[in-house]
Amino acid sequence: MLRWRLLIGIPLVGLLVALCWLDAIAPIPGIVLMPFFLVCVYFLCKETLWLLNAGGIYPRRSTVYLSVFGTIILCWFACYNSLPIIVRLENALATALQVQSEKPQEAPLFQEPGKQASDPEKLNQATEALIAAKQALENALDAVRGGDGNERGAEQASSEAPAEVRVSSISNEEAWKTAAYAGIHILLAIAAGVLIAFVGEMARFKQPGGNIINLMGAIFIIVYIGLLGSFMVMLRIAYGIMAVVSMIVVTKLCDIGAYTVGRLIGKHKMAPSLSPGKTIEGACGGMLFAIFGAWFSTAVLFPLASGRPSQTTWLGIIVYGVAVGAAGALGDLAESLIKRDVSRKDSGVNVPGFGGFLDIFDSLLVAAPVAFGLWAFHVIQ
Secondary structure (H helix, E strand, O other): OOOHHHHHHHHHHHHHHHHHHHHHHHHOOOOHHHHHHHHHHHHHHHHHHHHHHOOOOOOOOHHHHHHHHHHHHHHHHOOOOHHHHHHHHHHHHHHHHHOOOOOOOOOOOOOOOOOOOOHHHHHHHHHHHHHHHHHHHHHHHHHHHHHHHHHHHHHHHHHOOHHHOOOOHHHHHHHHHHHHHEEEEHHHHHHHHHHHHHHHHHHHHOOOOOOOHHHHHHHHHHHHHHHHHHHHHHHHHOOHHHHHHHHHHHHHHHHHHHHHHHHHHHHOOEEOOEEEEEEHHHHHHHHHHHHHHHHHHHHHHHHHOOOOOOOOOOHHHHHHHHHHHHHHHHHHHHHHHHHOOOOOOOOOEOOOOOEEEEHHHHHHHHHHHHHHHOOOOOOOO
């Protein structure tokens, strides 16, 4: 087992590093990684279908593949600006369906990059200006109340203090706007996938019994692979290749640390019914490795990739390592629940030494939304 893991794991890591490097220098974000990821998504759907079939659940395969691939691809197109071609198509559709009124609209429904800001954006800017003016007025009044002797100190402290991160300022960032734009399309794609799943079961309905279970199985795969997998795409496009790399490094180092420490000193079982090999000591070791992975990403990988030091604090490093590592561990246990429920040891045999693609991606699927949230709210930057 260990020999196969080394023989397969080392070339796989080398391939992933090469793909990430090529994708980082490519003119279109994701153009190199997306084909590789779509191949992985195909095997993830195939293996999950195999596990559900082993449990007596038979979702319609065409429904699952169409919905999952549609969600992932639409997420990428929407993220990549909200590709201009997508914006133009949506503007054309909105114009064609728009009810003509006496006073036509001056601004399109969707704003292309580089164009003049729309009225809602101007309103947001005016609101922020009023908030800033109100804050400045309050600071001035506080300085006056404190006396002339404290005025200079207050001004100096305000000039040296780091800029406050407001939710309003975060929501106006380009990365946030990109993710929000993609999020709308993901929700629409998931809703369409659910409707497609219903139509698929309607088309093959012959007699009562089992149809609802099959429908729930299809929706489960759409959400498990399609929705969670979309966060990997948004993480790459909105926050860069290093955001994806840091998530993978932290998650996999947590796995390695839990396995190593558990084998060395593990005595107390953590979830014996789901995963007999996991121990509490191993979980604690995994958290330490995850924090190290977060530090390594911010202190070593980020400066190498961007040429500037990371702005992440030590508290942010610890929170990122623990949160992403714990999410990855829960993702591993979640897949164990599926396998134990259908009496299967691995999700497949497509990756010798590891089992299947789902055995590799199980932790990443659950860790991706957590990592995305921490990047979005500047816990790590």
